[in-house]
Amino acid sequence: xxxxxxxxxxxxxxxxxxxxxxxxxxxxxVVGLLRMPDAFCRMQSSTNVATxxxxxxxxxxxxxxxxxxxxxxxxxxxxxCVFFIxxxxxxxxxxxxxxxxFGIRPKDKMVCDDxxxxxxxx
Amino acid sequence: MIELMLFAIGYAVLAMLVCIRLVKGPSGVDRAVASDxxxxxxxxxxxxxxVFSGRSIYLDISMTLAVLGFLGTVIISRYxxxxx
Numbered sequence: 001x002x003x004x005x006x007x008x009x010x011x012x013x014x015x016x017x018x019x020x021x022x023x024x025x026x027x028x029x030v031v032g033l034l035r036m037p038d039a040f041c042r043m044q045s046s047t048n049v050a051t052x053x054x055x056x057x058x059x060x061x062x063x064x065x066x067x068x069x070x071x072x073x074x075x076x077x078x079x080x081c082v083f084f085i086x087x088x089x090x091x092x093x094x095x096x097x098x099x100x101x102f103g104i105r106p107k108d109k110m111v112c113d114d115x116x117x118x119x120x121x122x
Numbered sequence: 123m124i125e126l127m128l129f130a131i132g133y134a135v136l137a138m139l140v141c142i143r144l145v146k147g148p149s150g151v152d153r154a155v156a157s158d159x160x161x162x163x164x165x166x167x168x169x170x171x172x173v174f175s176g177r178s179i180y181l182d183i184s185m186t187l188a189v190l191g192f193l194g195t196v197i198i199s200r201y202x203x204x205x206x
Contacts (some may be wrong), residue, residue, distance in 0.1 A: 012123065019129045019170075026163065030136045033143055033159060042143070046159045057129060057166050061173040064126065073173060078183045080169065084162070088139060091158060091195040092129045098199035099151040 007067040015060045020029075022056020029053055038107040043092060050088045055081065065069055123174070130170035137163035154198045161191030 025048060032045025058081050065073040100115060137160050144156040165184045172180035200206045 006164075007123070007183075016125055022166075022177050023129055024137055025142055026133065026166075029159070030139050030163075033156065039149065039155070042152060043155050046155050050162050054162055054166050057133070057170060061126070063161070063168055064123065065173050068176075068180075070176070073178055073181060076178070076185065077169060077173075080165070080181075080185055080188060081145060083185075084165075087192045091169065091199070094152055094196050094199040095151065095158070097172055098202040101203045102149070104149060104151055104153055 011067050015064050018056050018060035018063070022058075022060065023051050023103070025049070026053030029038070036044065039104050040106050043096060043099070047092055050084070050092070055070070055085055058084075073120065125172050126174040130167045130174065132179065133163050133167040139166065140180065150198075150202055154195060154202065157198075158195045161187065161195075165191070 002070045029045045029047075029049035032048065033042050036042045036045055043079055062074055062081070065077060138161050140156050140163065144153055144160065147153045147156060166190045168180055168184035168187065172178065172184065197206070
């Protein structure tokens with residue numbers, strides 16, 4: 001929207017702070033994804049991007065679209081947030097299980113390995 | 123409100139940074155994790171741009187991208203697991 005709508009200063013401050021928090025978390029996740037030593041650590045950093053790095057910016061956009069009075073956009077953004085919250089644990093669980101089955105182990109010695117013990121007992 | 127556009131550009135730059143890991147990841151699992159991350163960052167960037175420009179069509183595109191990214195991640199991990 002160009003500058004046809006005007007929103008209050010408090011709403012602008014809240015939106016900017018939420019977007020800045022989300023961007024800082026996403027930046028931390030990306031730096032961890034680039035610099036962590038093995039695949040499981042990188043998975044943990046990727047989760048950092050997918051939870052608060054996404055949710056901060058999405059909630060900021062939700063508040064902005066409520067302030068400019070676009071109800072359709074707000075409903076779509078809410079659906080997107082709920083979809084991400086539901087599907088991120090599923091996909092990261094699938095990737096972690098695939099990494100274990102693929103033969104990737106943590107770089108240092110593992111302290112406990114319950115899944116492997118279960119596989120051996122069966 | 124120009125900050126929405128600035129943060130959308132910032133998220134797009136972060137998605138391009140993740141492409142480094144996507145190119146040089148040692149195994150397939152690293153590439154799957156990085157592609158999931160690229161998908162999330164691109165979705166957020168598109169949503170911010172949609173809210174900035176006031177057009178709802180970009181939001182539809184970002185919802186489609188989120189669904190397809192989730193399906194792709196699950197299917198790639200099933201393949202790496204050896205059950206596909």
